[in-house]
Structure formats: structure tokens, C-alpha cells
Amino acid sequence: MDDIGIMTEAERARVSDWAAAEGWNPGASDMACFARVDPQGFFAGRRKGEMVASISVVNYGTDFAFLGFYIVQPELRGQGHGLRLWQAAMEHAGDRVVGLDGVVAQQANYQRSGFDLAYRNIRFGGVIGPMAPEPGLELRPVTAPFAALERMDAEVFPATRSAFWEAWLTAPGHRSVAAFDGAALAGFGTLRACQSGYKVGPLVARDLGAARAVLGELTRDLPAGAEVFLDVPEPNVEAVVMAKGLGLRPVFETARMYRGPAPHVDLSRVFGVTTFELG
Helix, strand or coil: CCEEEECCHHHHHHHHHHHHHCCCCCECCHHHHHHHHCHHHEEEEEECCEEEEEEEEEEECCCEEEEEEEEECHHHCCCCHHHHHHHHHHHHHCCCEEEEEEEHHHHHHHHHCCCEEEEEEEEEEEECCCCCCCCCCEEEECCCCCHHHHHHHHHHCCCCCHHHHHHHCCCCCEEEEEEEECCEEEEEEEEEEECCCEEEEEEEECCHHHHHHHHHHHHCCCCCCCEEEEEEECCCHHHHHHHHHCCCEEEEEEEEEEECCCCCCCHHHEEECCCCCCC
16 A cells, blocks of 8 residues: 545545445445545545555544544455554544444454444344334424434534535435424434445434334335344344334444543434444
8 A cells, every 4th residue: 555545536436335345235325425524534545546445534523533434455454554544544533532333343453442332233124014103293304404403413423413414314315204292303314225225324213202203204115125224222222122123133233432532422312323434
């Protein structure tokens, strides 16, 4: 590896293909949305002008960053390329707290780099049948961020992410829904088509009933037999029980880890993580 630099748009698209090959099942519009947050946070390691390794360290404001897309081409692993790229990318975060969702194979390496385990996330997948409506809630489509959504998001995510929401809620192939109890926001979520099936993320709600209402509306018109994936923080026992009760099964897991103090977020409201790549 003879060059480290900011990814081009074409390289970001290639990394999305690499993530698919790793089994991470990205959505078609994911990378375009991610780049809106911090386009300078996507790093390519190149060899003779060709990208051979990738990483993202996306800065949210002055206090928090999130790491993802840490991939070295299989034939070049174990040769130190990933470490060089890691060190360069981490400089971008400065002294911010940095979060990541680490795959099982890399968790020991992350610990050696100063990251501590906070909790596990479990990806549940399968076919969801029709869900009965939850009484007392009104469901509306969401096409742009609004104040109540961003206030609820601030309870479950440690940084303001308005640029992300502007991209996520308007991306092609994304469908977002909010549940209201009168004038009060009770929950919200987004469904998007992925390489395989559909992911729901985020799914944020004040309680189980609101989470079920949003999930039921998002999945109501899916093709028969379509697989749905939901990334659930294990400490939210209600969310785990909900996923299992809908017939979903564990198919993948990550460790949420932080370099620096773990932010305080209300995991009882997180029924589905937004993404493993951006938090």
C-alpha cells in the first residue's frame, strides 16, 4: 500500500460492494447518505493507484465520531495495510469519543486499540407476517426531518445528525413512518431495500406498542416471503422479545464499542439500530 487518501465517489461505491461481499448487506442508497455527514471521513488505502483497503471515521460535530467499513482485500490481510490505514483515519477523529460496531473476528483487535465493550447488537432476520394495528396511534409518512423526530433521536444517539436525516428520509427506496399519540410523537422508523431483503433502521419508539405500530406499517406492503432484518441492542429486552415473537432469528452480531467514555443513550427506546456503519 503506497498511498492513503480520501475516497472518491467511485471508491465509495466500490466499498459498498466490498461490504456486500463481507455479508453486511448494505442498502442501495446507504453510501450516498453516509457521505452527506462527513465526506472527508472516508479513507482509501491504495496500491499502484488501486484501492485495496477502506475505513470510515465519520465525525458528528465536535464530540463524537463513528467508525465503519474497515475492510482490507482478503489477499492482502495480515500484512499491516489495515493498521496503517486505521492510524491515519483515527487522526481524523481527534479527541472525539469514537463508536463502532465490531464484527466478532475483529473485537480483540479493537480492544487492543483502546475500544471497550458497551453491549452487543443482534441482527434478527426472517419473514414477518401481518401485524395487528396498535389502537390509539396515528401513522403518517415522513419525508423530511422535523423537530419532534430530532428531539427523540437526541435521546438515543449522542450527536445531532440533521444532515444524515435530510439524506436518509429522502433517499430512493427508503420509506419512513412516524406514529403519533395525538400531537405527541410516539415512534418512527425507516425501511429500505438491501442487497438481500429489507432492513428496518432506525426503529425508535417510546414503548413496545409504538415500535410494533411503526414496524407493522413499514412492512405491511412488502412482497410475500420478503425477508426483513432488524438490528436490536441486546440490553433492550423488549426489543429482543419482540423480534423473536415475530418469528425472526439471530443471523449476525456485533459488539458496540467505544474509545472514550460510552455516551449515555436511552437503549430502552432503540428497537432497531440505524446502521452498523454509522451508528
